């Protein structure tokens with residue numbers, strides 16, 4: 001496998017992606033972290049930054065950024081998989097708002113570290129525009145803003161746009177309005193994760209690549225090359241978690257797929273907009289997401305790929321021609337200036353982790369020394385930074401504003417055994433895509449999608 005083929009992003013980093021050496025044999029450490037994506041690396045970063053004497057080892061089965069961190073849409077957003085109203089129902093309004101404010105701060109924090117560490121990752125804090133292209137979608141945009149106000153967010157956090165304002169940011173076909181939040185940056189995700197790996201190494205963290213962990217237990221991470229013994233063992237394996245012994249039902253790996261166009265001419269950008277490199281989406285049910293890359297492409301993705309029986313994760317699941325064709329079609333519908341043959345040069349995908357209650361969590365079990373973070377669904381670029389800072393506080397035994405946030409030490413239930421899991425996840429995906437079709441036909445909001453999104457914690 002050529003790591004460059006895993007995504008447009010990994011193909012466009014300024015380095016050959018040569019794997020670092022693997023674990024040479026049995027080793028002792030203070031903290032061993034399994035997985036060199038954002039979660040593992042942010043945790044290592046903040047631990048090393050706050051206590052340079054700690055011996056920290058990161059074990060990665062492939063290379064840093066092999067997972068979703070090297071393949072995502074590059075939205076470093078303040079989105080959290082559980083909506084603000086759902087958090088407020090579970091934890092009260094104040095704690096829900098504290099969580100949202102922590103996410104806003106997280107976007108700024110990533111920007112600060114990127115600058116301080118000199119990580120050249122095309123960072124641009126241009127916010128997010130979510131378009132409404134039908135009356136039903138416009139209703140959802142209005143409801144999103146009303147809900148945000150009701151739960152304590154300001155105009156400066158999320159604002160309703162009329163048709164002209166929305167089109168001024170992103171001139172997609174048939175725009176009737178939308179919403180804008182400044183709390184998002186567009187980023188080159190692979191440059192971020194690779195830069196982060198280099199930054200933690202500069203701080204003395206040892207990163208071993210091509211070193212698969214075959215078992216995690218209190219006090220040890222076991223690999224074919226040797227055992228790393230440490231009082232704290234961090235699981236940062238997100239969508240790959242079900243392959244670890246005893247973790248089959250911890251998260252369901254759901255695939256998100258992407259395409260990238262060739263660099264577009266200035267005339268096309270004059271038509272499309274996105275002058276601030278705003279990340280963009282719309283108010284349909286089956287999530288789509290896009291960004292204008294620093295080199296002038298549209299990188300565009302969406303869900304809709306099937307969940308695979310038994311929570312299996314395999315490289316060939318990253319490629320689903322039907323979904324790539326649908327993404328290309330949607331891009332053409334949004335931006336007719338791309339012409340009938342949308343000029344796609346790259347297609348790829350990857351697994352993300354979904355907990356049974358759709359709740360991301362971060363935690364440390366003090367009795368075993370086992371720590372974890374994940375279940376971010378499609379919102380891990382920002383959230384993993386908050387997870388890393390929180391894990392560093394928990395591991396160092398510090399009580400801080402972060403360690404009291406509502407997601408800390410939350411335990412999601414396990415997924416059902418198969419075939420129930422397969423039936424439930426794929427039925428959910430089907431409901432959402434048929435809801436979009438039904439809304440276009442009837443011009444009315446889909447009740448089934450509303451009921452289902454309540455089930456998902458929205």
Ligand SMILES: Cc1cc2nc3c(=O)[nH]c(=O)nc-3n(C[C@H](O)[C@H](O)[C@H](O)COP(=O)(O)OP(=O)(O)OC[C@H]3O[C@@H](n4cnc5c(N)ncnc54)[C@H](O)[C@@H]3O)c2cc1C
Pocket residue numbers: 034035036037038039040059060061062063064065066067068069070071072073074075076077211212213214236237238239240241244255256257258289301348349350351352373374376377378379380381382383384
């Ligand atoms: C196509 C796509 C688009 C997305 N778009 C966005 C977006 O725009 N914004 C956003 O916020 N989120 C997005 N996400 C989600 C986001 O990318 C993830 O939430 C985030 O990258 C998770 O980081 P992580 O470090 O927890 O997991 P990963 O990046 O998946 O890293 C896990 C690492 O663990 C390693 N590993 C697994 N098992 C083992 C083992 N046994 N031993 C050793 N190492 C192991 C893997 O090789 C991998 O490198 C997207 C995801 C995908 C797939």
